[in-house]
Amino acid sequence: MKNKICLLGLRGSIPVSGDEFREFGCATSCMVVYAEPENGEPEPEHAIVIDAGTGLLNLRKNMPGSIKKVTVLLSHIHLDHIQGLLMLPEMFNGRLEMDIYCGKHCGGSFEPYLRDMMKPPIWPITPDFFAKSVHFLDLPEGDFMAGDVLISSMPGSHPDDIDIFRLTFKNGTTLVHVGDYEVGQSEEIDEKLKSFARDTSLLLMDGMYTMDEYSSQRGFGHSPWEMTAELANKVGVQRLRIIHHSPTHSDEMLREAEEYVKSKYPNAGMGREGEILEL
Numbered sequence: 001m002k003n004k005i006c007l008l009g010l011r012g013s014i015p016v017s018g019d020e021f022r023e024f025g026c027a028t029s030c031m032v033v034y035a036e037p038e039n040g041e042p043e044p045e046h047a048i049v050i051d052a053g054t055g056l057l058n059l060r061k062n063m064p065g066s067i068k069k070v071t072v073l074l075s076h077i078h079l080d081h082i083q084g085l086l087m088l089p090e091m092f093n094g095r096l097e098m099d100i101y102c103g104k105h106c107g108g109s110f111e112p113y114l115r116d117m118m119k120p121p122i123w124p125i126t127p128d129f130f131a132k133s134v135h136f137l138d139l140p141e142g143d144f145m146a147g148d149v150l151i152s153s154m155p156g157s158h159p160d161d162i163d164i165f166r167l168t169f170k171n172g173t174t175l176v177h178v179g180d181y182e183v184g185q186s187e188e189i190d191e192k193l194k195s196f197a198r199d200t201s202l203l204l205m206d207g208m209y210t211m212d213e214y215s216s217q218r219g220f221g222h223s224p225w226e227m228t229a230e231l232a233n234k235v236g237v238q239r240l241r242i243i244h245h246s247p248t249h250s251d252e253m254l255r256e257a258e259e260y261v262k263s264k265y266p267n268a269g270m271g272r273e274g275e276i277l278e279l
């Protein structure tokens, strides 16, 4: 098997439901990465999950039975990126070793924020119910290894802080994940992102709005898909999947947007829930 990335949730802000969302999906931000096993092992033992929106619930039907450990990288802790943690059975049953990494957003670690949210009367189950095999960890400042994959990060441009991740696989291919990001808010951060994502094999990046929508949503922390595709093209990204689809965008609208973006940048496309990409 090759390195595999499975898109489990692409919707931004809030999950949706209805026939008009069947193709691109309803669940919020989540994806899982399986690195090619070493030493001729047929199945991977380690999974890397990026963001834990409601798409995290799709992990159960996607994950090989060989997985023993999951490293979760949270880009930030807005609700659409963490809500899946509240309902994933593996958070409670102890069947998997789970290391959940999150940067110090707004100056603090993730777990106390989670404790503030997971308590009655907001939510009946507190983090004390989580299995002992679940560990909350601060994202290291420098690079670190998750299984055989090198994880690097940099801060992005989004309200309440966000981390951008780059995964480097043993075969030299790379994946860059830019969860929520507004292009053009900080020239300095944009320039850093361009270096960080230059020539990457696969870029997954926020492109939530049309240009029309963006004119009234400037400063909300998300990019129009045209600007995302343009940035990706400028830095020589080999493949782009636009993510964090607006809850107001139907399949028809996203298909039209994809057609347009592909006509300018053939390697770009809109991410679909259930899509599997190989690196």
Ligand SMILES: [Zn+2]
Pocket (backbone or CB within 6 Å): 012, 013, 029, 078, 080, 081, 180, 244
């Ligand atoms: Zn979001």
Ligand SMILES: [Zn+2]
Pocket (backbone or CB within 6 Å): 076, 078, 158, 180, 221
């Ligand atoms: Zn956000």
